[in-house]
Amino acid sequence: MRIALGSDHGGFHLKQAIKEYLDSRGIINHDFGTYDAGAVDYPDYARAVAEAVARGEYDRGILCCGTGIGVCIAANKVPGIRAALCHDTFSARAAREHNDANILTLGGRVVGPGLALEIVATWLDAEFSGGRHARRVAKISAIEDVYSCRKGQGGKEG
Incomplete structure (x- = not known):
């Protein structure tokens, strides 16, 4: 599995924790930025990740911003993307099993890293029904x- 990652400044630290988690599982990933906590515009990173997933360069994507809402809205503008904002493992599983979500979005100011990593694991391990x-x-x-x-x-x- 190949995962595209991206975030704005509000999701930067959460994205870093997710990247470490993916690395620990041996999951190939590419970070499309941002690369520090300086203020940036989330649509730029959401678009880059969504386009890479839509082109088939990556199997799925994970995007983080302050709430997860902005990157979700922006990613869903790209044809072929089904981005889902999840705050719990039930929604993460359903997003994959029922909606074939190919991008997971999370809010760095909404969920802590422990819960976020459980959500990511659930979403990664679930398959479309x-x-x-x-x-x-x-x-x-x-x-x-x-x-x-x-x-x-x-x-x-x-």
Whole structure:
């Protein structure tokens, strides 16, 4: 498994803990930044990670910001991305099993590193269940197709 990582300044320290955890499990990962706690704009890092996952260069991604909300919103703008903000292990498991979430987002000011690493482990170890959930994920992709630039101009049917 290959994981793309990214954060803004609010999620920097949490991302560092996650990177250490991934390394300890022997999981290949690449850090798309930021590389210190200086103020930066979260959409830049969310976009870089989301595009790398959407292109298939990485199997999944993990993004951190202060709340996890901003990076989640930004990542979900990239076609093919299903980013999920999780604050607990139940949601992390469901995000993978039911929604085939390919990016996990976390808030460095919301969850502590201990819980965050449990969430990451749960999300990494869970697999998409398919079945009725595949039909639902396909419907999400169909909505995305209608509004993305892949169909017509400006997201409108051509």
